[in-house]
Amino acid sequence: MSQLYLISPPAIGGDFPDLLAAALDGGAVSAFQLRLKDVDEAAVCRAVEVLLPVTQARDVAFLLNDRVDLAVRLGCDGVHLGQEDLPQGGVARARAMAGGLSLGVTCHDSRHLAMEAAELGADYVAFGAFFPTATKAARTRAPIEIVEWWSSVMEVPCVAIGGIVPANCGALVSAGADFLAVVGAVWAHEAGPGAGVAAMLRAMA
Numbered sequence: 001m002s003q004l005y006l007i008s009p010p011a012i013g014g015d016f017p018d019l020l021a022a023a024l025d026g027g028a029v030s031a032f033q034l035r036l037k038d039v040d041e042a043a044v045c046r047a048v049e050v051l052l053p054v055t056q057a058r059d060v061a062f063l064l065n066d067r068v069d070l071a072v073r074l075g076c077d078g079v080h081l082g083q084e085d086l087p088q089g090g091v092a093r094a095r096a097m098a099g100g101l102s103l104g105v106t107c108h109d110s111r112h113l114a115m116e117a118a119e120l121g122a123d124y125v126a127f128g129a130f131f132p133t134a135t136k137a138a139r140t141r142a143p144i145e146i147v148e149w150w151s152s153v154m155e156v157p158c159v160a161i162g163g164i165v166p167a168n169c170g171a172l173v174s175a176g177a178d179f180l181a182v183v184g185a186v187w188a189h190e191a192g193p194g195a196g197v198a199a200m201l202r203a204m205a
């Protein structure tokens, strides 16, 4: 059984706290990642301040994308780092900086990067993109077999990301993905984010 990992749109408006509440009230979301792109640090801090209470009230873990220093300073539950977001010293240094926070690391389609990240203390590894996505110009396409392999040989959880929607998520659930991370499937759902979460959870069940 996979769990749902919700990621914010790359840009958010003033109504986003209400949209996030609606999404989280649509069903059991295990983790939320704030992933803002092209905004300054002050805007990220303000967003964390207003969104953290929304997730805390619903017992959903709050991870910040890209910035381990800010995640620690702002009291987030975790941080997600890409290979280009790692500090000097790589995953080992990120692990030390993150302390008790949950640490996730992007591993694209690489078994090597994933084994290295797990060895150096990542709490989860992320593979993707599995399907075409409009959210990001993803640098790699990952085969579903990498999830099958990872879940059969490793204990550290894995996250699948990239173009995941209700119609295609079954193969990743069957392959043993611990978490499915989605953006568009929820925020672009025609009936709103709560319906997007509910539709994902129905398809994952």
Ligand SMILES: Cc1ncc(COP(=O)(O)OP(=O)(O)O)c(N)n1
Pocket (backbone or CB within 6 Å): 005, 007, 033, 035, 065, 066, 080, 081, 082, 083, 084, 085, 104, 106, 126, 127, 128, 136, 159, 161, 181
């Ligand atoms: C759960 C999860 N997996 C992968 C990513 C991608 O991270 P990264 O490669 O650093 O790319 P950006 O998201 O920063 O554009 C992620 N954010 N979350």
Ligand SMILES: Cc1ncsc1CCOP(=O)(O)O
Pocket (backbone or CB within 6 Å): 128, 129, 132, 133, 134, 135, 136, 138, 161, 162, 163, 164, 181, 182, 183, 184, 185
């Ligand atoms: C952040 C990220 N990293 C790889 S694909 C992706 C975007 C995922 O968004 P969507 O679920 O809309 O395809």
Ligand SMILES: [Mg+2]
Pocket (backbone or CB within 6 Å): 065, 066, 080, 081, 082, 085
């Ligand atoms: Mg990043």
